[in-house]
Amino acid sequence: MRTPWPLGFDLGRFTDALTPALVIRLDAVRRNLSRMIAAARGCDRLRMHVKSAKLRIVFDEAIAAGITHYKCATTREAECLLDACDAAGFACDLLVAYPHRGANLRRIVDIARAHPASRVSVLIEDTGNLDHDLDVFLDVNAGMNRTGIPVDSSELVLACAKAAGERFRGLHYYEGHVCKGTFAERCRQAAPLLDRLVSLVRLLEDRGREVREVITSGTPSLMPALAHPGLAELDATKHRVSPGTLVYFDARSAECEELDYEFAAFVLSSVVSHPAAGIVTVDAGSKALAAEAGSPVAITPEWPGLAARTPSEEHLPFDVVSGESPSRGTLVALVPRHVCPTVNLAEAAWVIDDEREPRTLRAADVTARAHELHERLASQAR
Numbered sequence: 001m002r003t004p005w006p007l008g009f010d011l012g013r014f015t016d017a018l019t020p021a022l023v024i025r026l027d028a029v030r031r032n033l034s035r036m037i038a039a040a041r042g043c044d045r046l047r048m049h050v051k052s053a054k055l056r057i058v059f060d061e062a063i064a065a066g067i068t069h070y071k072c073a074t075t076r077e078a079e080c081l082l083d084a085c086d087a088a089g090f091a092c093d094l095l096v097a098y099p100h101r102g103a104n105l106r107r108i109v110d111i112a113r114a115h116p117a118s119r120v121s122v123l124i125e126d127t128g129n130l131d132h133d134l135d136v137f138l139d140v141n142a143g144m145n146r147t148g149i150p151v152d153s154s155e156l157v158l159a160c161a162k163a164a165g166e167r168f169r170g171l172h173y174y175e176g177h178v179c180k181g182t183f184a185e186r187c188r189q190a191a192p193l194l195d196r197l198v199s200l201v202r203l204l205e206d207r208g209r210e211v212r213e214v215i216t217s218g219t220p221s222l223m224p225a226l227a228h229p230g231l232a233e234l235d236a237t238k239h240r241v242s243p244g245t246l247v248y249f250d251a252r253s254a255e256c257e258e259l260d261y262e263f264a265a266f267v268l269s270s271v272v273s274h275p276a277a278g279i280v281t282v283d284a285g286s287k288a289l290a291a292e293a294g295s296p297v298a299i300t301p302e303w304p305g306l307a308a309r310t311p312s313e314e315h316l317p318f319d320v321v322s323g324e325s326p327s328r329g330t331l332v333a334l335v336p337r338h339v340c341p342t343v344n345l346a347e348a349a350w351v352i353d354d355e356r357e358p359r360t361l362r363a364a365d366v367t368a369r370a371h372e373l374h375e376r377l378a379s380q381a382r
Contacts (some may be wrong), residue, residue: 007301008262009352011331013361019270020284020286022346022366023333026176027355028264029247032066035261036246039226043067047095047215049244050081052340054368055145057351058247063092071097071215071242072368075107080368082115092379093119095137097172097242099147101129103374109134125149126156127163128329135167137215142175142193151196154203170213170238173197179220185256190224200229217241223258231248246363250339251299265343266333267298268350269316271326278320282332285311289334290341298334306332344369 008025019202040046041135047069053059059081063071072078078096085092096108100122109132112120125148130136136158141148149156151173161168178189194216201211214234217225222243225231231239245253248265269284289297289311296308297316305323308316316334326332336342343349343366352362 004190005359007266007333009317009354011268011302011333012232012270013352014331014350017268017331017350019268019331020282020288021268022288022343023266023268024055024058024248024349024351024364025262025264025266026057026061026351026353028221028262029061030065030355032247032249032261032264033062034066036243037065039066039223040241041226042236043069045226045240047093047240047242048247049069049073049097049218049242050368052075052244053247054343055349055351055364056080056084056367057364059368060088062247063088063090067241069093069095071092071095073098074368074371075100075104075111076370076372077368078108078120079111079372082111082118082120085118086115091119091210093121095121095123095172097123097139097174099123099125099129099139105129105132107372107374121169123147124160124164127160130163130167133167136164136168137170137172137213138164138168140171140173140197142173142177142197144177146173146176148174148176151193151200154200155201157205158207158209161204167236168209170215171197171201172215174218174242175216175221175225176218178224183223183256186220186256187224187227189310190221191228192376194225194228198234199232212238214239215242217243219243219245219253219259220256222246223256245339248339250342251296251335251337252293261333263301265339266335267342269332269334271328271332272315272332274325274328275317279309279317280320280325281315281317282334283314283316284334285314285316287313288342288345289316289336290338290345293338293339295337297337299337300332300334303332323373 123139125139139148249261269282273281306318
């Protein structure tokens with residue numbers, strides 16, 4: 001990972017802020033969206049995942065940038081994005097890229113009906129989940145073994161495509177386990193997985209099933225997929241990539257040397273303790289920073305000599321491995337290792353925009369965070 005990374009904003013404006021707090025740099029978001037579009041060689045090859053963005057104000061920026069195709073995971077993400085599109089007079093194409101069933105699937109159908117200007121599709125991985133009128137993508141397991149039909153189970157794929165009939169739109173293929181190593185190493189890891197996908201597309205079309213779209217790739221495998229010759233041979237609007245993290249970027253994504261983005265999301269924290277020689281502790285533990293992606297859970301651009309230890313719920317100790325120790329009360333901006341669940345932990349964020357006048361500091365709700373309850377059941381509970 002390249003260091004040092006610039007912070008990109010003045011911490012002085014947060015002297016009276018309560019900590020920990022999520023901070024979003026909207027000007028950096030705008031530039032990251034532009035980089036993402038340029039990497040994909042235009043909006044037509046993007047199906048941006050909004051699991052990271054979460055804020056309505058950031059959805060509005062993606063819409064303003066001209067991105068028309070999206071994917072999400074939760075019912076709340078779907079509703080918030082479609083509300084933003086309706087408010088902008090903008091019709092989007094949204095794939096709910098999660099194998100919802102039962103009440104969750106019925107909720108997606110209700111959301112789609114409430115937003116008829118936009119197109120909503122869902123994932124299936126068997127022939128028994130088609131009791132609705134939405135279009136479908138087949139979820140194909142690239143080897144991550146999280147969801148989907150195994151890529152080598154071509155007859156099941158064909159059966160699902162046939163059962164979907166005219167509602168069959170294409171394939172969803174997430175090679176998220178291609179996430180470590182250099183760019184060249186990730187290209188070598190991704191190549192055989194993407195070769196199998198291209199072969200499956202050809203088989204479906206040889207058997208009379210038109211594949212209108214193929215969706216691949218989160219952040220670490222984004223550029224390897226865009227460089228894959230078999231996918232490059234597909235029509236420009238047939239293959240779409242679906243990064244989400246890059247709207248904010250994070251410390252884990254920065255380990256991919258080919259990705260030149262800006263850190264646009266931080267957790268503002270305060271130094272609360274010097275519990276031992278060579279250790280400082282800040283007030284942003286696992287309730288403010290996602291910890292599931294491993295160590296270090298965060299990096300400190302302005303304090304490169306600090307190395308994060310394992311967090312507890314409200315505390316994150318750092319070893320001072322070089323340089324000075326920040327004094328008690330010092331504000332420290334933390335770049336999360338995994339930004340997506342970190343944003344989900346916050347109810348609201350401070351939003352700064354140093355690109356447009358007037359340069360203001362404002363609070364914004366993280367509108368698409370968490371999971372919603374069914375309104376009917378909630379009213380019964382009351």
